[in-house]
Amino acid sequence: MTNKENFINTFKLALRLSFGKNLEEASDLEKYTALSETIMEFIADKWKETGEVYKDKRQAYYFSAEFLVGRSLYNNLVNLLLEEDVREILETLNMDLDEIADQEEDAALGNGGLGRLAACFMESAATLNLPLTGYGVRYREGLLKQSIVNGFQVESGDSWTKNGDPWSIRKYSESQIVEFKDMKVRAVPYDMPIIGYEGKSINTLRLWQSEALLDFDFEKFNNFKYDEALVGKNRAEDITRVLYPNDDQRSGKVLRLRQQYFFCSASIKDIIKKHLEKYESLDNIDDLVRIQLNDTHPVIGISEFVRILVDDYSYDFLQALEKTQRIFSYTNHTILQEAMEKWEESIVEDTNPRNLEIIMAIDEVLLEKLKDKNATEEEIQIMRIYKDGHINMANLGIFLSHTVNGVAKLHTDILKADVLKEWYKYYPEKFQNKTNGITPRRWLLMSNPELSALITRLLGSKDWVKDLSQLKKLEEFIDDDKVLEELMEIKFQKKKQLADYIYKHEGIKVDPASIFDIQIKRIHEYKRQLMNIFQVIYLYQRLKENPNLDILPRTFIFGGKSAPGYFRAKAIIKLINEVARVINNDLEIKGKIKVIFVENYRVSYGEKLFPAADISEQISTAGKEASGTGNMKFMLNATPTIGTYDGANIEIVEEAGFENNFIFGARVEELREIESTYQPMEIYLNDYQIKQVVDTLLNGTFVDNDSYMFLDIYNGLFKEDWSKPDSYFILKDLRPYIEAQGEVDRAYRDQRYWAQKCLMNLANAGKFSSDRTIKDYAENIWHIESSFI
Template sequence: MTLTKDKIKEDFINKTTSLFAQDVSECSNSYKYLALASLVKDYAAQNWLKTNKQYAETSEKQVYYFSMEFLIGRLLQSNLINLGIRDLCEEALKELNINLRELEETEVDAGLGNGGLGRLAACFLDSMASLELPGHGNGIRYNYGLFEQKIVNGYQVEIPDNWLKDGNIWETRKDDKSVIVKFYGTVKTIEKKGRLNFELQDYEAVRAVPYDTPIIGYNNKTVNTLRLWSSEPVHSDFDLYEFSKGDYVKAQEYKADIQAISQVLYPDDSTEKGKLLRLKQQYFFVCAGIHSIIKRFKKSGHSIFDLDKHVQIHINDTHPSVAVAELMRILIDEEELNWDDAFRITVNTLAYTNHTILSEALEKWPIDLFKNLLPRIYMIIEEINRRFCEDIRRKFPNDEEKVRRMSIINDGVIKMAYLAIVGSHSINGVAKLHTDILKHRELKDFYDMYTLRFNNKTNGITHRRWLLQANPELSSLITDTIGEDWIKNPKELSKLRKFSTDTELKNRIEKIKFNNKLLLARYVKDKYDILIDPNSIFDIQVKRLHAYKRQVLNILHIMYLYNTIKENPNLDLTPRTFFFGAKASPSYHLAKETIKLINTVATLINNDPVVSKKIKVIFLENYRVSLAEKVIPCADVSEQISTTTFEASGTGNMKFMMNGAITLATLDGANVEIYDAVGTDNMVLFGMDVHEVTQYLNFGGYSSRRIYNEDNRLRKVLDQLIDGSLNVSPYEFENLRNSLLDMNDEYFVLKDFNSYVKAQEKIDLLYRDHKKWLEMCIINIAESGIFSSDNTIKEYAIDIWNTNPVRIK
């Protein structure tokens, strides 16, 4: 089918009529968006059908990416771009007096993720489809996202993110593909045909209903699938007998308990009930996903003994690591394989990506909780661990301390990361530094045990969304300069480097950046009624709020600048606007206190008639993908200031770099590889190196109190947290101050403060030489192509998954 402007216009009119029985001119923007999105889905449907059919007919290995999060953002614009029809649609709608951009802005961000983990998964799906790889996503269809963030009197307030209130036009419910997931119960041992079989009885059944979303490849015919599972009652929505007796509350309890599983992303796990719900979520989507995969595989006629030759399941972080035991359960209990065959197939089928070195993120489940909820799964993990411990003893005899350290079950908990490592053929880190830390520090015992399983795959971002879609003016300029091959082959961006001194290119890039800054300035004025100077340096730190990401270092420096300007109003300082955007976990009180501090300082500075002429501070409420698409293209400075060795990779650093921002960074995570790409002259570094941080972590010797006593600048800003200078209660930021002084500053904020101040001063000087600054911008854009997720996924496909592209006919 060849689409034309007139065909799109005709189809759009027909779609509004069939959906809403209204003339186009009478439809609201919401209805117009739904009609257009439905039409785009129709256009993709034929290729979606062809893709699934061809995958069923081919023997090429299918990849299934299991993740708790898929932060896909809005889909209308990206789908139009990938189908190659956005310009045609824009022209067709313009003739109907409809602004396509307004319809794109109408779409709600899908509440399916929170931070980098979920956005990475979304980028990977885009790249798999665009590279024609047979790869699909598997996760949970959350009724509510993490939360919608409101800032009230400077405090974060969480309200439900009811992103599905008007439905989701992109998804297709597949009732016939539903799966029964079993919780609780009793395991009975039954002898059949001379072998012991295990059967779960008296269990609680939950119906997992899949909702499929098409993942459209760029400029090809591939349409892969994101399958998300919704939890529903197996039987009636409520107990009719109890309802008839008048017990209305009890009648609804069954439905509420079941639906809670897919109700919200990351329920608070500070209570036993919250922990139980999180574990339910993880087993729910893993069980449903693996059952669906096995069912589809068996239709192909291949032997179950060849499962690993045709199926690859990738575990994105520790959340889906129960997949090891669930796949073993199916192979042993349902397919009746012996243990050795089942374990061989399981290990060869599964691969695991580790995303962190933080112990809080390496999930551990209390044995009693786990065993009660998943009794058969626990039995299998116990046996995996018993055999694994014997393997350790054979390889490292007379080292029971090593056995204790490496045991999957120990100290009353099950260590899920260890389970994922033992049950997978590949374990990868997500940046060179991160992988080295895993090998030689955090997971050294396992690296010694399984040396060949460990590898690095540096994270990536889809350049089609974060450059082509988010920054169309810059994308057009790049194409004018080096041609359009970079869109399909992002490493081609490197050709831009030879134009880094070209005056005309610099001038055009400067104009594009200014236009983008104007758009954000208008957004800030409309939303917050704050005027900001688009000629100022836009200094931006937007990411999940966590102490190791050190938003507090940023705001302490801003407080220092405030003090300096108050003392010297004529200070020669390039005007700067500091932007923050971050959500804090509802139970993470120190992070929420940091948000309050940022907003308190912002109020103080933005209302000061002298200081506000030099600097301003903006906290961007409810940071999300669609807001990131507005913010990233206008950044001058990208704040990547985590404590060295604590950030696994980062992907925001790549997005900012790709849009011409200069990275202000520690040599942490993928910042190391950005440095390798652009060199010391094209980014600004500060802070302790790996060796220094490691020395402190291993041997101690750090005293934040000593730094506080010796640095007058720091002593003043830290005292301002409690002396009333910020026009709030002296107890407001007491915990934050205590974390830096009494708790000895876990993430070395005070240690790196002086270096950070000098780096900020260097930024100021560099920006004044604007020709040089623009040259740095061009070099960053040129070298960013290596961080496209297309390159990352090619490495996964070759080194881990052993799968090849499938050209859809």
């Protein structure tokens, strides 16, 4: 920082202008806001300069329903290389940076891996000086704020902007009008800076907020119709109020699709407007624009782009399709059919009737092309966009995209061989793999400065921060006892920090000398938190039989949110908390195991959990997890994986070695073979200890307060009506999982041996940098180049 005095004066001025206070009068929250505004002032010129440079280049645009950016202040200071300077400045003013940074709310703009991946991609693109702009939704209340009350998840709104949002700039003058069948709304953009490491490029994340064209009907209010006076305002704001509104009923489905259409329509109009400010027509737009669709949520943008070209700019329909296909590419994130959106025809019609007409016409073109390729009738029916009164968004995304990619090698292979095999048969040139990645700046440099300092010292420079492949050189220290001891000392330090944080926020004391066994992710049956807690129950039952059982103390930490309407996922949360209540209060087991469910898991909590883990739980049913990125964050923080041969786990163990992780359970091929004949009841009846575990669901060991939640879990294992029992093979993999956990216990006893496993995971994490992933997108899908030398 060249002028510290100027920085202090700007900070003090921000306090006076925003709050009318001086340093002595201001609260920590007010100081946080003023400090953030000072940083925004500091980056303003570079941010504008980056945008100017991009104008003459081909640009890429990342459309995503989620951008889980977390907190911004600390991350931005680290990327601007200002963290030490600002810390020193604040200390001269008797202020603590950590206390001020802790005032920031996590931006409630996502839920899980999909949104966090998008945030990592944006940061990596800025670091690599690539012209990538993000487009999404500015949710007022996020997904939900989770509280745990009597063991149950209780949801409330996550009003993350209630104290202001200093990291967004409202650009009302750049608003767009979005038209629905029955209303028009104003899409108001809020721009967030995405700062690359070293601050050479500052990219933009543009988030749209829905507002009414007329906020207030004065005539109705004046006629005493007070509620009616605000109906239009409320209906408009509902569109961007909540991430993934509950769609159990038709009205919720309509709102979901409106939300998707809203941000896609506004974003496309924005891109076109900027293009026409520089060029006379849209004839060259397909040379200069690339749009990446992050899963099916923004696929409606394809038909909207065609609609605008045809209706607003008089392009021939087939010509519009050609341009669209050159511009769009589609990322598939799942093989789960329920996650590949299919909308009822009437819902699309209720959103925007003209889009439905466009989609129907696109389907007719697809039909003709498939007939020309001599596709069978069965194949055609699978690939059609419109079928049985429903619009298949994945098929729309595949057909009018030039590239379709999976997010891990196994996932892409499954798409090509099974889920999308018909598409791969006729359009093999479309398919690519882009294994996911994570940014090392947030997930190591910022969240684990102690380990980062060790890496820098061992490697002799900080170049690894932008070239994670350099971590491979750490293998040279695999037999260096001093380095191994220092690595374990850092891990213990992070565990103590996490233990203090858990005690402060959860009111539970945990032993940092115990094994920290952590599973933190969205609560879903295929992620198998249920199998994890079954294993904990199994261990508890063995301890009840023999309190002197020779096991190392272990702390099992869970975290994650369930979708509000997902009854069974919420039942699993209740079960985990009920098990925690019983175990944590049982003095007979001598504190050998403890269970924690952290409340309201989010990015800022993850920044403390990932560095402190001894073992990373990645136990999804083989073939169900497309990739995962939590597994990469643990690995980057020198943590071995216990997991199935699934998603990016496969590539993790290929890089770091099977011997340095704990892989168990049935693989995809075996599950396919037994899928039609699998009988979980046989396992239950023939393995008494597993039967003991399952019986706790019904025998009163754990109580669900008459919610019938535990009965629902039991029925899912044995009596499912609408699908196969135990469809995620919990009982199939439970015994191998228990055995693998026994291997963890044995391996951890030799701390040198364990430290070597940790070091080998750290040293081989280089492949999983989002810098590598985004560079691959840039070179092989978008064909964009760095804008700075």
